Amino acid sequence: MQVLVRDNNVEQALRVLKKKMQREGVFREMRSRRAYEKPSEKRAREKAEAIRRNRKAARKLAIREGLIAGPARKPPQQRTPRPSAA
Incomplete structure (x- = not known):
């Protein structure tokens, strides 16, 4: 790197x-x-990670298809002009 x-x-x-x-x-x-991570702990961790990934993918798909509401969008902020340093 x-x-x-x-x-x-x-x-x-x-x-x-x-x-x-x-x-x-x-x-x-x-x-x-x-x-050291015991093999049983490794399996449990990897299974939990897979479940988390699948739930996230399903949630994103449901939002994309309009089945559930997505996160609320923030309204765009009004930009105020900066005072010039002249």
């Missing part, structure tokens, strides 16, 4: 690196490898 540091801005490069690692699942894997 590689991140470019632009204009010596290390803070921004770290944020980008963390986001990439999060997307790749590195943090989740580190947490899971921290301690």
